[in-house]
Amino acid sequence: MKTTKSTDRRNFLLAAGLGGAGVAAAVVTGRKPASKPKEEAVAASKEAKYRESEHIRKYYETTKV
């Protein structure tokens, strides 16, 4: 039941264009979209989980929640 629902969610998000290439991630993190996303996802330590490019980071310095 839960599995089916989260699968639906996942498929919906992927079909909507989220995931995959991580296009917005390239802007947010300042990385190229196709730079081995799989390895990074697997190795996601606290640090690697979310990285911010310089201007996004500057923004967060003023607007941290």
Next chain:
Amino acid sequence: MAAVAPVAMHRALAAEEAARADFYALLARLLGSAPDGALLQMIAHAGPLAGHSELALAWRTLVDASSAMDENAAGDEYQALFGGLGKSPVSIYAGHYSGAVAVGHPRIRVQRDLEALGLAHRSTTQPEDHIAALFDAMRVLAAGGAGRGPAKLEEQRRFFDAHVKPAAGKFFATLAGAKEANYYRRVAALGAAFLAIEVESFQLD
């Protein structure tokens, strides 16, 4: 069932959930202040989203617009849209759209819910119900950050339903229709497309 790990504390974030956080981050950034030249360039050089969804179309339009925009024009437009005290054509505060009710100003309720989620709003210049602050909170809930891991979907949905959903749709519609909006019309289209996905996906889970 048996194959599903019951608890995974540091499970890698699924690509589509990370992508949600990235869109929240980018929208928060664009709504928090005007893009500078570097950000415009990065968006301009970003690749397309797969498929032909509303989001993919809106993204491509924003990418194209970003290559034609310069930071001075973006700054002027941002000021014209959101600047000024109480007189701006487009309010960037959620409370304006969701309505300040007797129970407490939306700002106070956001603050209370952020605290319950282990997040403290640290900005002294942006009130809690600034749309950028709300999107940034969603970014942290989706991907983790600010000293906490990703929130459960249920928690994300609760915050979204209470604070983002009642205001963001109206906000993007107002922004899209503002006569001062040019570049930000594209931002509004992207935001609206993304928001629609969020609304629907939270109903699926």
